[in-house]
Amino acid sequence: MCSGAARLTDMANANPLLSPPTLPYDLPDYAAIEPEHYLPAFREAFAAHSAEISAITRARSMPTFENTMLPLETSGKLLGDVARTFYTVSSADATAEIQAIEEELAPLMAAHQDSIDLDSALFWRIRTLHDQLEALDLDAEQRYLVQRRFREMAHAGAGLDDAAKQELTALNQRLSTLTTTFEKNLLRDTNDLAVVFEDAAELDGLSDGELSAAAQAAADRGLDGKWVVTLTLFTGHPYLSSLTNRTSRKRILDASRARGSRGGENDNTAVLTQIVRLRAERARLLGYDSHAAYVTADETAGSPGAVHDLLRRLAGPAARNAEREQAALQAIIDGEPEPFPLEAHDWAFYTEKVRAAQYDLDRSALRPWFEAERVLQEGVFHAATALYGVTFTERRDLRAYHPDARVFEVFNADSAPLGLFILDLYTRDTKRGGAWMNSIVSQSRLRGTAPVVVNNLNVPKPAAGRPTLLTLDEVTTLFHEFGHALHGLFATVTYPHFAGTNVFRDFVEFPSQVNEMWIYWPEVLDNYARHAETGEPLPRDVVEKLHASEAFNQGFATSEYLAASWLDQAWHSLTAEEAASEIDVVAFERAALADIGLDNPAVPTRYSSTYFAHVFSGGYSAGYYSYIWSEVLDADTVEWFRENGGLTRANGDRFRTRLLGVGGSKDPLAAYRDFRGRDAEIQPLLDRRGLVA
Known part of the structure; x- marks a missing residue:
């Protein structure tokens, strides 16, 4: 009979996920990893992690930082490595095989996490240290680690009795399965509802590059000679915003709004109401009136009331601004030969007409100035170099998880290596929607690891040989997600628990915003906004018009966002009794949108419930308010940069050291005050x- 060490060695020889890393920065060897490697690696990692926790809790000596917190921080490394490797793929390249693995894995992962979070012996040791904190000789990061670990385990339910823990574990496993199902349904329905056009004339108004991307999307589906949006x-x-054919606009918007609600196997209606009910039941079990109360109790907001107060304060002015914007759009339509009442699918198109009339600006015509590679190199990277001194070198010798994903090595100003940045720009049927950042490897002095971070976007990919021209919104998304990447790259902590973007959810959007x-800073904009064919800079008068129109259409933009945030709060403010009733x-x-005055049919919510992935399959449940909550800090920070000279190394170093660099090792609002x-x-x-009188 072979020993445990020999068994692990045998498995490692056959499974690259269990072998010591061989690539720079511990980048997983994706070229060697096959789908069948994941579940065996997870099972081995679960067992290893459980053994590490048992070694801590079996100790007969009284708890100390050295015999409890240190081994806790070194535990679970294999599981973290395997999980980050897998979940990077399951979000960005979710083949049917990967989806099946994720479905099987979800309850296993939930059960294992609960086995740690709810471990009574571990909780006793941490609580003992927490109770003696004032007497312990610890530095600031160590003290905060004890405080956060105690708070998080208590919040997770570690103080419940055994019967309640058993019930909680069952709820968590069921929820993990449901949220995975929600995501799978949404991905399939999003692919199924892609709109097929038979004639390019139906797509009049799109650029050559956009038509090329639509033709390529059709060809990828075996629909040669057609166009797929x-x-x-x-x-x-x-x-x-640019399609002249009103029927085409309606088809696209109708398809978008139908996702997850058409009946059949991809319908998310029953899934989301079950998620809401189980979350409410779990909150009650944990001693909270609602899931929103449970979530916000451990965020900077502190309570749903604080969130609701902010959203209501902003909703009224936003709705009034949207009504004024709507009247301006209707006036344009009323002047046409065949006027009609403005509908949701018309808003973006006529907004551009009003923008052109008021500001002499056509944003859709700006795409030739936003060629993706130049935006990346001479915009996103350039700004980071000017501000922080970091530089980027593409590593074509390193393979990521998909051929479209590019790997860059990042260096500090002194040329010391910092980490890896991976950019996965293009949309594909196996990638979930939206844009996001995640880590594959997190920095930790204790473990001696450096960061590997990923940015994913969903930009349509043009045919081979054609440039990728971005919309201004896509440029914004690229800068935004790279802000998350910088946070993940710059966080420099000792303990893995605080690594990267592991901060409160309602603070995490702040650095990215x-x-x-x-984007508009003169020395950055002038550097990247160059015509793809002529190299000419974006004309100065156009830049001035962009600045002048920054607040334009903010009534719509703010209203659609606040509507989604309020829906999230409405669902997750239900008590267990309310959530148990049958809900249409x-x-x-x-009713929820009417309650906050954001029920304008021409301004649909940014996400309807059946495709609201942020809150029903992502990590933003009862937390979608985080974007506007963080934007309070963001807007105030922009003022600071303007007052202090803008894009300078001194400013960048201060922001990096006092905010980005602390990761989660300090209370975020204290870090903000320090900055x-x-x-x-x-x-x-x-x-x-534009929310002022």
């Missing part, structure tokens, strides 16, 4: 979004 994660679609600031999803949405010298003020946000 794939759907974005959010309700609207970039093409709605700040990074959007550099359409009627519930209608800014005071708490954030809301006025810059109100000014930015």
